[in-house]
Amino acid sequence: MTAIDVAIVGVGKIARDQHLxxxxxxxxxRLAATVSRHTTVNGVAxxxxxxxxxxxxxEIGAVSLCMPPQARFDAAWQALSAGRHVMLEKxxxxxxxxxxALVRLARDKGVALFATWHSRHAxxxxxxxxxxxERTIQSVEIVWKEDVRRWHPGQEWxxxxxxxxxxxxxxxxxxxxxxxxxxxxxxxxxxxxxPENRAAPIAADIRFADHLGTPIxxxxxxxxxxxxxxxIDIATAEGHVRLSSxxxxxxxxxxxxxxxxxxxxxxxxxxxxxxxxxxxxxVDLAPLVHVADAFMLxxxxxxxxxxxxx
Numbered sequence: 001m002t003a004i005d006v007a008i009v010g011v012g013k014i015a016r017d018q019h020l021x022x023x024x025x026x027x028x029x030r031l032a033a034t035v036s037r038h039t040t041v042n043g044v045a046x047x048x049x050x051x052x053x054x055x056x057x058x059e060i061g062a063v064s065l066c067m068p069p070q071a072r073f074d075a076a077w078q079a080l081s082a083g084r085h086v087m088l089e090k091x092x093x094x095x096x097x098x099x100x101a102l103v104r105l106a107r108d109k110g111v112a113l114f115a116t117w118h119s120r121h122a123x124x125x126x127x128x129x130x131x132x133x134e135r136t137i138q139s140v141e142i143v144w145k146e147d148v149r150r151w152h153p154g155q156e157w158x159x160x161x162x163x164x165x166x167x168x169x170x171x172x173x174x175x176x177x178x179x180x181x182x183x184x185x186x187x188x189x190x191x192x193x194x195p196e197n198r199a200a201p202i203a204a205d206i207r208f209a210d211h212l213g214t215p216i217x218x219x220x221x222x223x224x225x226x227x228x229x230x231x232i233d234i235a236t237a238e239g240h241v242r243l244s245s246x247x248x249x250x251x252x253x254x255x256x257x258x259x260x261x262x263x264x265x266x267x268x269x270x271x272x273x274x275x276x277x278x279x280x281x282x283v284d285l286a287p288l289v290h291v292a293d294a295f296m297l298x299x300x301x302x303x304x305x306x307x308x309x310x
Contacts, residue, residue, distance in 0.1 A: 003028060004062050004273065005030055005033075006029045006030065007032055007033040008031065008041075009034070011035075014066055014089060018265040021265070026273075028273035033057055036048075050079065051078065062085040062087065062276060070157065073098045073101075076093075077105065080105045080109055085112040086106070086114070088114065089116060090172070091167075092116075102283075103281055114275050114281075119172040120176060122264055123258065123261065124243060124247055124258040124259070129182075132181065135236040138214065138235040140235075141232070145228065146221075146228045146230070147225050159200045165200025166203055167220065169220070170204060170218065173232065183210060183211070183212070184286075186209055189206075189299075190206040190207070190297055191301060192300050197306065202222045203223065203303065206219075248261075
C-alpha cells in the first residue's frame with residue numbers, strides 16, 4: 001500500500017518517545033511535516049501553526065495531535081474541517097462535550113477520527129479480555145502508582161485545569177478496565193488529593209459500581225518512588241487474574257501466561273491506517289467519562305504542596 005503522509009502536531013516528550021519511532025517503523029504512514037513553535041524534527045518541514053500546515057500542505061492527509069489536551073480541540077476542529085483524518089493522543093480532549101463535537105464533525109466530513117487509548121494495545125490486554133469474557137468476576141483492584149518527576153518532568157500543563165493531574169496515567173488503567181470487563185461500570189465515589197499549590201490531583205481513590213454489585217477499586221498516586229506499579233488484579237470464581245507492567249504481562253493463578261514487548265503505539269498506527277482506509281470514527285469516551293465523574297463525585301482533600309525539584 002502507499003504510505004499516508006502524516007503530520008505530528010506538538011513535538012513534545014510523548015511525540016519523541018512514542019509517535020515518531022512508531023511512524024518511522026510503519027508501513028502505513030510517512031512523516032511529512034511537524035507543527036511546533038519550539039522544536040523541530042531533522043529533515044522534516046516544520047510549521048508554527050496548524051493553519052499554516054493545512055494551507056501549505058494539502059497533500060498531507062492525516063494529522064496526529066500530540067499537544068496537551070487543553071489545546072487539542074481547536075487543532076482537531078481545523079484539521080477535520082479541512083478534510084484531514086485526525087488521531088488524538090490520550091486523553092482525547094479536556095472535556096467530554098468537546099470530543100463529542102469532534103465526532104459529529106468527523107462524521108459530517110466523512111473522515112477518520114481516532115481517540116487513542118494506547119494501553120489497550122499492551123501485549124496481554126487482548127488475552128485478558130478474552131479470558132474474562134468466560135469467567136465470573138468477583139472483584140477488581142487497580143493500583144497505578146508512578147513517579148511524576150520521572151515521567152512528566154517540568155510539564156506544568158498537566159497540573160492545570162484540563163491537564164487531569166494523576167488521571168493522565170490513571171486513565172490508562174481505566175482504558176484497560178473498560179476494555180476487559182465485559183459489562184459497564186460507573187464511578188460511585190472518589191477521594192481526590194490536591195496539593196495546595198496545584199489545580200489537579202496528585203492521588204485518587206475511586207470506587208466503582210455495576211449492576212452485579214462487584215467491588216471495583218482504583219488507587220492512583222503520583223508520589224511513587226522506586227519500582228513503579230501498574231497492576232490490575234481480578235478475582236474470579238474460576239481463579240485469580242493479574243495484569244501487570246501496564247498490561248504487558250498476564251498471570252493466571254500465579255502462572256505467567258503472556259508477556260511481551262512494548263508495541264502499543266505501533267498498534268495505534270496500524271489501527272489508524274485501517275480507520276483512514278474506511279473513513280471511520282473510533283472514539284470510545286468511557287475512560288474520559290469515568291475521570292469526569294470522579295471529578296464530579298469526588299471529595300477533595302488537601303495534600304502538601306508539590307514542587308518538581310522536590
